[in-house]
Amino acid sequence: MGSKRSLSDTKELADLAAKHARIIESGWTGTNERTFIAVKPDGVQRRLVGEIIRRFERKGFKLVGMKLLQASEEELRQHYGDLREKPFYSGLVKYMSSGPIVAMVWQGLDVVKTARKMLGETNPADSLPGTIRGDYCVEVGRNVIHGSDSVESAQREISLWFKHHELFCWEECNEHWIYA
Numbered sequence: 001m002g003s004k005r006s007l008s009d010t011k012e013l014a015d016l017a018a019k020h021a022r023i024i025e026s027g028w029t030g031t032n033e034r035t036f037i038a039v040k041p042d043g044v045q046r047r048l049v050g051e052i053i054r055r056f057e058r059k060g061f062k063l064v065g066m067k068l069l070q071a072s073e074e075e076l077r078q079h080y081g082d083l084r085e086k087p088f089y090s091g092l093v094k095y096m097s098s099g100p101i102v103a104m105v106w107q108g109l110d111v112v113k114t115a116r117k118m119l120g121e122t123n124p125a126d127s128l129p130g131t132i133r134g135d136y137c138v139e140v141g142r143n144v145i146h147g148s149d150s151v152e153s154a155q156r157e158i159s160l161w162f163k164h165h166e167l168f169c170w171e172e173c174n175e176h177w178i179y180a
């Protein structure tokens with residue numbers, strides 16, 4: 001009895017540490033991945049932040065980082081660099097800098113692809129009811145939410161909007177919280 005650890009306890013702890021290390025290593029790619037989600041200024045103004053968080057939590061994803069911020073034009077230029085030549089680009093930057101956004105990182109199995117499904121199509125008119133854009137907006141230029149379109153975009157966007165120390169590492173926190 002008492003608090004003495006046996007050899008098998010030590011082995012269990014070592015196995016657990018190795019398991020944690022493997023999960024942390026694979027946290028950026030593969031199936032247990034992270035995505036960048038932003039509630040756009042219209043979503044914040046319309047008090048949709050809580051509803052959006054609720055959907056991601058209930059789906060089973062884990063919040064890894066979140067902040068309310070005013071995006072600068074420079075940050076938006078970097079974020080939307082691939083759309084620079086589009087006719088709607090300057091309107092998009094103006095819209096995205098018109099008020100605070102809520103930047104978030106969510107983690108979980110296939111979260112990049114699944115989040116895009118939860119968001120709906122870029123144009124709300126093409127989005128099915130039940131999706132965020134299908135339920136809460138009508139205009140492509142005011143479509144409430146952003147979500148990374150690939151694992152690579154997610155990595156780039158997360159490192160643009162968040163510093164490493166702003167992201168929580170669930171795997172280091174408590175073994176019972178780890179996804180299988």
Ligand SMILES: Nc1ncnc2c1ncn2[C@@H]1O[C@H](COP(=O)(O)OP(=O)(O)OP(=O)(O)O)[C@@H](O)[C@H]1O
Pocket residue numbers: 083088092121122140141142143145146147148149
């Ligand atoms: N035709 C358009 N007119 C006005 N704004 C547009 C138009 N097309 C796209 N946008 C805006 O630019 C954003 C980025 O467009 P993109 O083609 O990357 O779509 P998306 O990947 O679905 O959107 P997001 O990056 O916001 O998740 C859209 O979410 C929308 O706010």
